[in-house]
Amino acid sequence: MATPMPAARRATRIEPFQVMSILERAKALEAQGRDVIHMEVGEPRFPLPAALVEAARRAVAEESMGYTPSAGLPALRQAIATRYGERYGLDIDPARVLVTPGGSGALQLALGSVLDISDGVLVTDPGYPCHRHMAVMVGADVRTLPLDAGDAWRLDAAQVSAHWGESVRALLLASPANPTGAVVDVDSMRRIHARVRALGGVLIVDETYQGLVYEVEDHTALACGSDVAVVNSLSKYFGLTGWRLGWLVAPEGYAGVAERLAQNLYLAPPTLAQHVALAALGPELAGEFERRRALLRRRRDLLFQGLTELGFGMAAKPDGAFYLFASLPPRWGDGLRFARELLEREAVAVTPGSDFGSGACQGILRIAYTAEDARLREALVRLRRFLRAD
Amino acid sequence: MATPMPAARRATRIEPFQVMSILERAKALEAQGRDVIHMEVGEPRFPLPAALVEAARRAVAEESMGYTPSAGLPALRQAIATRYGERYGLDIDPARVLVTPGGSGALQLALGSVLDISDGVLVTDPGYPCHRHMAVMVGADVRTLPLDAGDAWRLDAAQVSAHWGESVRALLLASPANPTGAVVDVDSMRRIHARVRALGGVLIVDETYQGLVYEVEDHTALACGSDVAVVNSLSKYFGLTGWRLGWLVAPEGYAGVAERLAQNLYLAPPTLAQHVALAALGPELAGEFERRRALLRRRRDLLFQGLTELGFGMAAKPDGAFYLFASLPPRWGDGLRFARELLEREAVAVTPGSDFGSGACQGILRIAYTAEDARLREALVRLRRFLRAD
Numbered sequence: 001m002a003t004p005m006p007a008a009r010r011a012t013r014i015e016p017f018q019v020m021s022i023l024e025r026a027k028a029l030e031a032q033g034r035d036v037i038h039m040e041v042g043e044p045r046f047p048l049p050a051a052l053v054e055a056a057r058r059a060v061a062e063e064s065m066g067y068t069p070s071a072g073l074p075a076l077r078q079a080i081a082t083r084y085g086e087r088y089g090l091d092i093d094p095a096r097v098l099v100t101p102g103g104s105g106a107l108q109l110a111l112g113s114v115l116d117i118s119d120g121v122l123v124t125d126p127g128y129p130c131h132r133h134m135a136v137m138v139g140a141d142v143r144t145l146p147l148d149a150g151d152a153w154r155l156d157a158a159q160v161s162a163h164w165g166e167s168v169r170a171l172l173l174a175s176p177a178n179p180t181g182a183v184v185d186v187d188s189m190r191r192i193h194a195r196v197r198a199l200g201g202v203l204i205v206d207e208t209y210q211g212l213v214y215e216v217e218d219h220t221a222l223a224c225g226s227d228v229a230v231v232n233s234l235s236k237y238f239g240l241t242g243w244r245l246g247w248l249v250a251p252e253g254y255a256g257v258a259e260r261l262a263q264n265l266y267l268a269p270p271t272l273a274q275h276v277a278l279a280a281l282g283p284e285l286a287g288e289f290e291r292r293r294a295l296l297r298r299r300r301d302l303l304f305q306g307l308t309e310l311g312f313g314m315a316a317k318p319d320g321a322f323y324l325f326a327s328l329p330p331r332w333g334d335g336l337r338f339a340r341e342l343l344e345r346e347a348v349a350v351t352p353g354s355d356f357g358s359g360a361c362q363g364i365l366r367i368a369y370t371a372e373d374a375r376l377r378e379a380l381v382r383l384r385r386f387l388r389a390d
Numbered sequence: 391m392a393t394p395m396p397a398a399r400r401a402t403r404i405e406p407f408q409v410m411s412i413l414e415r416a417k418a419l420e421a422q423g424r425d426v427i428h429m430e431v432g433e434p435r436f437p438l439p440a441a442l443v444e445a446a447r448r449a450v451a452e453e454s455m456g457y458t459p460s461a462g463l464p465a466l467r468q469a470i471a472t473r474y475g476e477r478y479g480l481d482i483d484p485a486r487v488l489v490t491p492g493g494s495g496a497l498q499l500a501l502g503s504v505l506d507i508s509d510g511v512l513v514t515d516p517g518y519p520c521h522r523h524m525a526v527m528v529g530a531d532v533r534t535l536p537l538d539a540g541d542a543w544r545l546d547a548a549q550v551s552a553h554w555g556e557s558v559r560a561l562l563l564a565s566p567a568n569p570t571g572a573v574v575d576v577d578s579m580r581r582i583h584a585r586v587r588a589l590g591g592v593l594i595v596d597e598t599y600q601g602l603v604y605e606v607e608d609h610t611a612l613a614c615g616s617d618v619a620v621v622n623s624l625s626k627y628f629g630l631t632g633w634r635l636g637w638l639v640a641p642e643g644y645a646g647v648a649e650r651l652a653q654n655l656y657l658a659p660p661t662l663a664q665h666v667a668l669a670a671l672g673p674e675l676a677g678e679f680e681r682r683r684a685l686l687r688r689r690r691d692l693l694f695q696g697l698t699e700l701g702f703g704m705a706a707k708p709d710g711a712f713y714l715f716a717s718l719p720p721r722w723g724d725g726l727r728f729a730r731e732l733l734e735r736e737a738v739a740v741t742p743g744s745d746f747g748s749g750a751c752q753g754i755l756r757i758a759y760t761a762e763d764a765r766l767r768e769a770l771v772r773l774r775r776f777l778r779a780d
Contacts, residue, residue, distance in 0.1 A: 005559070005592050005617070007647040008506045014650045041457075048455050056450045056662070065438050065632045067431075101491050101634065104656045116398045117507065117529050133654035139507050139529030169395070202395050227395070242455040242661030244491065244634075257397040260404045264523035266494045270660045271632030272446070 014133050018336050019351040025340075026349040037379045039367045040339075040349040042178060044239040044322070046292055052240075055279035056272060065271050070262040071255075072099025072247070073274045079281045080247055088220050096226075096250050098258055099277075101269045103208045103233030103246035107134055108265055109258045110204045110229045110248055111172070115140045120168035124155060126325070126357025126364075128178045128206065141167060149327065149360060152316040153180035157191040164199050171196050174206035175221070176213060179356040179366040180325045181318025186219045193224035202251060204229040211237035211289070213320040214297040226252035234273075236321075237289060238280045243273035296322050299369040299376055306380040307367070310387060324367045325353065327360075329387060335365050345389070346382035404523050408726050409741040415730075416739040427769045429757045430729075430739040432568060434629040434712070436682055442630075445669035446662060455661050460652040461645075462489025462637070463664045469671045470637055478610050486616075486640050488648055489667075491659045493598045493623030493636035497524055498655055499648045500619045500638055501562070504592045505530045510558035514545060516715070516747025516754075518568045518596065531557060539717065539750060542706040543570035547581040551589070560592045565611070566599035569746040569756040570715040571708025576609045583614035592641060594619040601627035601679070603710040604687040616642035624663075626711075627679060628670045633663035686712050689759040689766055696770040697757070700777060714757045715743065717750075719777060725755050735779070736772035 006012075019040050026036045071077065074094070081094040100106040107130070115121055117139040123131045125144040132142045145163045147153045155173060171192070175184040184192065189205075196203040205221035207230055221228050233246035250258045262268070279285070303324055304317050311329030318324065332338055335352035342348050353364030369376060396402075409430050416426045461467065464484070471484040490496040497520070505511055507529040513521045515534040522532045535553045537543045545563060561582070565574040574582065579595075586593040595611035597620055611618050623636035640648045652658070669675070693714055694707050701719030708714065722728055725742035732738050743754030759766060 005504075005590065005641075007503045007644050008509070010506050011503045011647045011651055014647075014654060016646075016650055017653060020653075043456055048450070053451055057447045060438070060446045060450075061443055065630070066433055067631045101660075102656060108655070112527055113397050113401045114395075116400050119398070130654045130657075137502055137528055137651070137655065200395065240455070241457045242658070244656070244658070244660040251395075254397050256406075257401045257404075260406055261401055261527070263407060263410075264404060264520045265498070265527065266492060266634070267520075268632070268634070270491075270634040270663065272662065273660065 010136060014136070017129065017355050019355055022339055022343060022349055022351065025343055029343070029347055034347045036347045036349055037371060037375050037382070038349050039369070039371060039379060040351045042323070042368060043241050043370065044236065044292070045370045046239050049285055049288055051284055052276050052279055056276050059272055059275035063275055067268045068271050068274060070268050071259050072269055073278070076274050076278050079278055083281060084220065084222065088223065090220070090222055092222060092249060096252065096255050098248045098250060098255065098262060099269045099274060100246045100248055100262070101266050102244040103206065103231050103235065104130065105266060105269065106231040106246045106248035107131070107206065109250070109261050110231055111135055111138050111140065112261045112265070113250070113254050113257045114170050114202045114204065114229065118167065120165055122160070122163055122168055122171045124173055124177070126153065126179055126353065126361050128174055129356060131172050131206070135172070143168065147180070149315055152318070153177065153182040153325065154188070155184060155192065156188055157195040160192055160195045161199070164201070168199070168201060170202045170204055172204040172206065174208065176209035176320025178209065178321055179323050179353065181321040181323050183213055183216050183319040186217060186223070189219070189221050190224050193221065193228060197225070197227065202227065202229060204231065206231045208233040208246070209236050209321040212293060212296065212322060214300065216319045222249055229254070234277050234280060239292070240273070240276065240280060243276055244270055245273040245277050296369065299373060300324070302373060303367065303369045303376050303380070306376070310380070310383055322368055322370050324369065326365055326367060328363050328365065333363055335363055339365060342383070342386055346386045348379050348382050400526060404526070407519065407745050409745055412729055412733060412739055412741065415733055419733070419737055424737045426737045426739055427761060427765050427772070428739050429759070429761060429769060430741045432713070432758060433631050433760065434626065434682070435760050436629050439675055439678055441674055442666050442669055446666050449662055449665035453665055457658045458661050458664060460658050461649050462659055463668070466664050466668050469668055473671060474610065474612065478613065480610070480612055482612060482639060486642065486645050488638045488640060488645065488652060489659045489664060490636045490638055490652070491656050492634040493596065493621050493625065494520065495656060495659065496621040496636045496638035497521070497596065499640070499651050500594045500621055501525055501528050501530065502651045502655070503640070503644050503647045504560045504594065504619065508557065510555055512550070512553055512558055512561045514563055514567070516543065516569055516743065516751050518564055519746060521562050521564070521596070525562070533558065537570070539705055542708070543567065543572040543715065544578070545574060545582065546578055547585040550582055550585050554589050554591070558589070558591060560594055561586050562594040562596065564596035564598065566603060566710025568599065568711055569713050569743065571711040571713050573603055573606050573709040576607060576613070579609070579611050580614050583611065583618060587615070587617065592617065592619060594621065596621045598623040598636070599626050599711040602683060602686065602712060604690060606709045612639055619644070624667050624670060629682070630663070630666065630670060633666055634660060635663040635667050686759065689763060690714070692763060693757065693759045693766050693770070696766070700770070700773055712758055712760050714759065716755055716757060718753050718755065723753055725753055729755060732773070732776055736776045738769050738772050
């Protein structure tokens with residue numbers, strides 16, 4: 001029977017991620033016995049540390065698995081605030097910290113507490129597609145701020161002014177960025193913040209990849225002032241993807257509104273994940289997470305060199321996250337076609353750049369370096385064979 | 391330092407739940423050593439069954455705690471579809487089932503895939519306040535459909551027609567309902583569905599309290615046709631509140647759009663909770679959940695009789711959920727004032743009806759009967775003393 005009513009236009013206009021068809025095909029190939037190298041998914045591959053397995057097993061038996069407060073367990077809010085003190089020398093009021101279901105929940109709170117219907121919000125192109133789609137779903141007017149491969153996809157304050165419009169109320173940017181790995185340095189962030197404030201807007205910085213930086217200074221936009229909204233996640237640096245936990249540091253004066261939104265949009269973040277997060281933020285595992293960061297840095301270097309030798313184009317070695325955003329070698333035009341053929345012939349899965357941006361992104365791939373060194377080397381061998389065979 | 395920009399008007403207009411101030415005060419009293427009886431929170435108080443503790447402990451050690459597919463683990467989608475077959479005799483395609491972060495996630499998908507900006511959506515008054523607030527946050531035009539205490543807060547098809555307007559695209563109702571406990575029976579649901587369809591709209595039914603019905607038939611609006619959207623949760627019947635897991639059964643043809651929304655709004659539901667849900671839906675615990683239902687029924691009867699004797703007004707004994715929605719005895723006007731004084735003097739926490747609706751709801755309380763029998767009896771003793779003392 002046909003559905004009498006079609007789905008909402010706004011929602012149907014959200015393009016599916018191309019990578020989903022890549023993923024599906026990769027699974028089908030694996031089911032046929034092919035050895036697929038996964039470089040398409042933004043997920044660290046490290047096992048859950050034994051201390052966190054144990055923390056989860058203890059909490060599920062000993063703690064209440066009922067609702068926590070909407071803003072999260074007070075001890076966890078405090079632990080997050082304390083982390084800003086210890087790592088970044090900032091005094092953040094725990095009342096500004098809301099624990100959320102993933103970084104996604106924090107983005108919903110940030111966008112929802114800043115934007116009214118038809119308010120403009122600036123997002124980067126390329127950028128994390130959920131940013132713009134989530135903004136569309138709260139009824140905002142999404143405007144894109146084009147970044148340039150030649151500038152290594154870096155944003156500066158002048159671009160913000162050039163693309164600001166009368167109805168724009170916020171700039172949402174990620175640093176370190178997905179898909180480019182670009183990091184906005186401390187000085188640039190201060191200039192961007194000053195510009196946004198002067199234009200009468202709110203700066204929202206998605207710091208989901210915070211901590212995953214390799215040569216540059218690890219910092220936070222919260223240092224710019226108490227009027228910044230910062231989104232973060234336990235998924236990347238801490239590798240807790242499936243636990244779905246993140247946090248928002250709300251601008252001063254916004255925490256009450258954000259908490260009411262939390263009560264209404266999702267009631268509370270998952271309880272057991274909060275107990276696991278408390279253990280993850282403790283001192284015992286600090287060394288383990290730093291060891292992982294060093295591994296990721298080595299993998300980035302390995303893959304960057306290999307791809308460069310194969311003729312892929314990158315203006316600079318990206319400073320953070322765990323992706324390379326690499327232009328196809330000359331004469332290879334379309335990233336999606338390249339990704340599909342590469343998967344069929346060499347069983348290497350990568351993400352087409354068109355999932356993240358327009359224009360030049362058609363000829364770019366996002367390649368995650370989360371797999372082990374040996375797998376990355378094998379991927380380079382397969383890529384070389386693929387490029388030569390054509 | 392003052393924040394230069396105020397928060398969004400839309401978000402600041404969301405009223406805080408009055409019960410939050412009750413809860414906060416209740417905790418302060420407990421910290422002073424008072425013995426507070428909690429009848430304000432919509433949370434079953436049963437312990438996590440040992441089989442689920444064990445399922446969680448096993449899964450965290452043995453399964454990947456990475457992202458699952460956005461629509462949830464295939465085995466869980468299948469288990470939910472199978473449940474509709476076994477319990478309600480319906481053949482539901484698992485492709486229509488999306489596992490979500492709580493019933494809240496399912497509501498977001500349903501509203502997001504049906505409503506465009508400024509589309510109208512009808513919600514009941516009284517009703518679950520997150521329904522209207524969530525609709526506001528996707529930019530919908532929320533219209534209320536007043537229910538009547540004299541009809542035991544039941545909705546019928548004629549009311550739907552009377553309040554439909556040209557821009558209205560959906561009716562969102564809950565059955566069993568929070569706060570009233572009212573259940574829309576099978577025939578009424580069919581009539582409501584036919585009316586909504588004839589008016590060119592989509593029927594969205596929140597069945598979060600499904601299974602918690604006491605004399606009437608346990609049913610689902612999915613039986614009305616494949617164009618219905620149904621929201622459900624593991625929080626109430628299964629008592630898994632803090633795990634934050636629910637599901638949407640999307641209308642035929644909507645699953646693809648709903649899945650794209652899921653990818654963008656929250657990426658995926660929490661992983662460990664999905665393994666626990668698989669165990670909760672299995673045959674081993676079916677008897678335990680039915681035993682709990684019988685306990686709740688007895689508690690409802692106990693509290694209904696006690697409140698009636700004290701002069702509280704209810705048109706009928708509610709058929710489902712775990713709340714009584716009771717008018718204050720004559721000469722007690724304001725529910726919020728009553729709730730505050732009752733808490734101070736007798737340490738009994740209840741929710742003012744004004745959290746759920748307008749008009750007559752000011753003089754009503756929502757009282758949860760999730761506490762043990764002895765606690766409910768003690769609450770009645772305290773209420774009697776409170777009413778006499780004044």
